[in-house]
Structures are given as C-alpha cells and as structure tokens.
Amino acid sequence: MTTRQKLRIGLFGYGVVGQGLHDVLNSSCGFKADIVRICVKDPLKKRRIPMEHFTFNRNDILNDDSINLVVELINDPDAAYEIVTGAMKRGKHVVSANKTMIANHFRELVEMQTKYNVSFLYEASAGASIPIIRNLEEYYDNELLHSLRGILNGSTNYILTKMHNENIPFSQALNEAIELGYAEKDPSLDIDGFDAKFKLCIITCHAYGLFLEPEEVFHYGIRNISKFDIRYAKEKGFKIKLVPYVGKTNDNTITSYVLPRFISSDKYLYNVDYEYNGIITEAAFADKQFFSGKGAGGHATGSAVLSDISALSYGYRYEYKKYLQGTVTNYTRDFRIEIYLRYKNENDRELFNFEEISEQYHSNTCNYVIGVVNLSRLYELRHKLPDMDVFIINTGRKDIN
C-alpha cells in the first residue's frame, strides 16, 4: 500500500468554503491534516475561531518551510495567482478552487507543477461536489467521449429554478440568491456565464486535452431572461437551464459554448434544481452517463477540497493523459446550432444571420423566432449581446451538424 504523506496546511481564505473545509476536516475520521495557519485579508472581521490561528501576511505561510501544502480558497483571482505560483516555486503542493484564476493561467500552472515537482489539484473548481475531473482523468481515459454538457453554476440554477417555480422576475430571484450567499454581490461572474465558461475550460482540458483560452469560447448568460421566456418554456413542458457544452465535431476537433438551453421533463437535467449541479457525458461505448451533486455551499465544496487534500496525501497527481495523447488538436466555432431568439426589433434579429427558420411569432410586446445560426456568428456578436433587448436559448434538439 502507498505510504501516506503527512500534510501541514497553510490555508488562504476563511469565507464560506474555507470554513466549510475546516468543518469537514474536523469531522473526518480518515486522517487529521493540520491546518498550521490561515491567511485572511481583513484584520478587523470577527472570526469564529481564536485570532492566533490567523495571519494577514501571505509570506508567513509561503516562507514557512514546515508547511508543505497551500490550500487557496480566496475570491480575488490576481492574488490567488500570486499565492499559487509563489507556493509552487517554493516546492509546496497546492489545492485550489479558483476557476477564474485557473482558467486564465491554465497551461502555465500545469507546466509549473512539472517544473517544481509538486502536485496541483483543483477538483472543487469545476464541479463543486461532483468529482468530474477525477472521473475524466481516471475513468474516461480511453473512452471515445462524444460530448459533455451540464449545469455547472449553482447561482444561476437557483435563480432559474425560483423563476420557474414561483413566477417571480429575474431581479427578485437574483436578490434572493445574493441574500442566501449563493451569488456574489457583483453577480456578473455567475449570471453572465463567465463562471460556467471557466469551469468548462478546465473540464475541456481533462476531457479532450486542449488548453483553451477562455476568450476563445462563446458564453452567454441569463441576465436578459424575461418572464415571457419562462412562460414560453413552461407552456412547452420545458425548464430553462444554463448549460455549458463541449463536444467533438470530428475525430480531432471539438467545439464548446455556454448557452441557456430548453430541457424537457424526460431528461436528467430537468430535475437538477436550485443549487445542484449535474453533468452528462456521452461516449462511444459507455454511452450516456450522468453525475449530480451540490454545486454551491461551504460544506459541499469543502468536501471536494478535502478529497483533493486526501488524494494529495497519497501522492496523487493529474496525469493530463488526453493532453499527452494529443488526439484532439483543433478547436472550431464553425458549428450550426438551433436557437430560440426572443427579440423586439427586426434589426436585432437580422444581425444573427439565420440560416434556416422553422417557427416565427409576432405580437405587440415581443417576437420570437426558432432557427439555425452559426456559433461563429454568435461569437462575433458577443460584445453586443448583453445590451441588446433579446434573449437566446439553445433548443437542444438533436444534433443538427
């Protein structure tokens, strides 16, 4: 059996996830890793444990040679980048849940772990409590993976569930999510789809071996959703979910995007409500598989972080097998996709260059059209879209490519 390394932890951040990890660690019978010190930003904030555990100077952890693992659970991606790279340069292992930071420096961070011979694990950054990276690394190693899609953002799923179930407007559902701590006070990262996209980029590397720049990937959130869209979905028996997608277009090419999507009641994702996440993989031989678990909350995320810490104590590292195999080499946005577009002005609609149209609806208050557009056109419009009086939903009908 493998020998277990004794871990002495320097923790950065003591917010919802940091405290959740602390709880989980204290209740774990598996092992007792010591949290040697906790670095936080605000010296005035009241803490639930004695102040002697805290420091406000990151070097108290980074320069402490007795600490061999840094667990990074702060919000600020720039500070997180400095902490994580600083730790690796000093030969410390790192566990992080910071999707923004990881997605934006992904290749560099992966190369650093080889260079400095440390392990860098980040399961909680992608699926919160769903062990998707580990499963892609270990289990789908040799699977011909057609596609992966799912619900990766608990905040927007909470908002969409509330709107669907209680018929309340977006702004009210958003405020409730903020009050419950499911969404940040500046919710753009969640509701504009950035968070889902960063997670998708991390997953894409472990699914297909490509390090994508987030800027390359089209994302669209739920900021402009209206009660009309929800009512339309309900009448048709659908729920609307924010669904990131990545999939093959041929043997060596993939595409990916983040879009709201209609989900019918016979689909697994239909029952993934509130702060839950769910991921569907489709593969040549294993066929369709589904994973679901909590996508937000300190304890759920904390338990994912603890699983990384535990794996680390056994010497675990991601192997980046798909990257080393190099089967997938290309990324494309030339991909046809059927959407529902709710709009007000014909000028707006014309911008989308619909290739086919199957349904049209016009009324005094708004119009919608269902038809096929090219993902590359959506990408060209990406900076305009948030300010347009439109809403886009992937119909999710069978692959039309």
Place this chain on the structure above:
Amino acid sequence: MTTRQKLRIGLFGYGVVGQGLHDVLNSSCGFKADIVRICVKDPLKKRRIPMEHFTFNRNDILNDDSINLVVELINDPDAAYEIVTGAMKRGKHVVSANKTMIANHFRELVEMQTKYNVSFLYEASAGASIPIIRNLEEYYDNELLHSLRGILNGSTNYILTKMHNENIPFSQALNEAIELGYAEKDPSLDIDGFDAKFKLCIITCHAYGLFLEPEEVFHYGIRNISKFDIRYAKEKGFKIKLVPYVGKTNDNTITSYVLPRFISSDKYLYNVDYEYNGIITEAAFADKQFFSGKGAGGHATGSAVLSDISALSYGYRYEYKKYLQGTVTNYTRDFRIEIYLRYKNENDRELFNFEEISEQYHSNTCNYVIGVVNLSRLYELRHKLPDMDVFIINTGRKDIN
C-alpha cells in the same frame, strides 16, 4: 508523470463482455494493450475472429510468462476463482467482472493481491459502466457516508420498466429480457436478487470497509411481483425498482439489504429505466450525489473493464482505505423498515410480526398491508419467502429508525 507499464493480456471468456472489451480496445486511441491469447470453453462454437487467437487450455495463459495481466470475463464462478487465484499466484495482475466469485471469496482475494504483490481490479463487477468503486475509493475517502442505494441490476430493471410501461405480466417481460441477452437463461441470479446483493457486498467494502459474507445479507427479488403490485404503484404515482441499500445505523454500525422499493417521480431513480443503473450516495458534507449509466451490455461493461486495464497500466491499486481506517466495525440486521406486503392468507401475514400497521386493504382476490417490520424477521423468513404467495416492497418513506 508516472511511467506506464506495457500490458500483455490473457483474456478468459469471449461472450458479450469479452467481445465488447475487444471492440473498445480496438477503438481506443489511449493505448494499445495486446491481447496475446483468449481462452474459451467451447471449441466448436463459431467465433468472429480467426481461431489462432484462441486456446481451450487455461494453462496456455497462466503458464505464459510473457503475459502480465489476466482479464477474467467468464460466467462460471468456480472456474473464475481458479483462474483468478492461479493468475495472482503466478504474479499476474487481474481484472475481473465476476461479482458472484468476488463477493464469495472477497477477503481472500484482497489478501492475495498483497501477498503476491499484484493488482486486482474489478470495477465492472459492481456498477457496470458506473465508476462507483473508484469514486468510493478515491473520492469518498474522508466523507461521512450516511448511505448508498441504487439500481444495480440491469435485467430486473428492464423487466420492471417493461411491466410498468406496457402492462405485461412478469413472465412475458422476463422472456423478452432473455431474448435480448439482458438476462441469463437461468435468470435466478438476477430476478431473485443475488446479483444485486453480490454487487452490494463488493460496494460495502469500499464504502465502509467491511467484508460481508453474502449469506449475512437479506435479499429479496422480483420473482413474485404481480400486475396488482404494478397497478397499485402506478395509482400512487410510483415505479417499483429493485434497490439494494447499505447505510449507517450509528457511528460504527451499518445495515444492508436488497428489496424492491417504491420510487416517486421527483426522485432521480424514477427516470433510471430499462438496462440503466443508478446510484445515490448521501453524505454528511457532500450531501446527496447521483451517478447513472448503462448497467448491462457488452460495450458499456467492456469500457469499464478497459478503464481498469488502463488504470493498471499506471500502477493503480485499490487502497481499501475504509477497511484500514476501521471506523465501521459492526453489522446489524436489527433495523425497522416500512413495507408494503401483498398477501393472500392471514397466516402468511402473521409470520411477518408487524410492529405497526398504517394501512390495510382486503378484497376477494388479494390483500395488502403497509406497516413496520424488523429486517431481522425478514432474514429469518428468507428461505420461505420465494414460495409464499406474497410480495414485499420497501415503501421508501423517510428513515424510521
């Protein structure tokens, strides 16, 4: 990065799963492990590849020193035991999908891999395409796991789905399952719940660290299900599924059983139909998680076997962490459970020693009662039950213990 071991495979069995593995292996870009030789029983059976690949003498594989991995995919558990132990004694790694054999010799096989310093992997034996063992080993290592339940037998789930959807009797649904290759010609292993129980015993070791003798665990299948039971379930908005369960009764004690169970439409398992399997874990911090995937078929099972082969090439071994931690030490059947009992004779019903009764129904053709019994009483009746004109379903209402 870990160095990869070159694997030379001796394959036992070339039925549905063996051929499925062969297909998956041929399509895999991940690596090319060589199947050196295939041992089969019947020299007269027509094969889809040239006969030079086959042997009928197991020693041609076991005594071939160039073969370092034996993949065992035959039906006969006694022959499988001889092959697997023979291979380990000769220093060969082993991958097996034989739940009957593994569950009945579990502790001995696990001890042998340490003694002979080989790796023994068997993911496909428990959840077919669902990587449940790997997740329990790697991911739930430090989780306080309350319980695990699910659908682990594709044949019975196929039969129950057909009965529910098409209103056909058990015997007809069974025959269809046999014709499609989802059930064996002697279907007792599936329909009496043995298969689900063997899988549950394997999972229990990786979930809680106990090696249970299958004989200790109560199981009950679907052989005696009637159209009355299906109609009753439908009227109440339920489906009936065969659901193995294992869970904690206190910090160091678990219980387990296999019973049909009512599933309401808001539950994940409700949509796990036909040959699909699904597993739900409930844990202190990660909360509820759900995994689903195909539970039968050559390609789905073959891809699980290939994942084991791939893991083996990276030197992977199960760590049996829960067993080594030794937190759970006791097994109990003293557990109160609410059941629906359909019966004909009052004498039969009295055998169950109901502690509480909440509903009773009587008619000319049959009767049912809903109430609380003790699992230990069901266990005492286990040899009588198959011949009694009764059917038992776990109501699945909230834990009453």
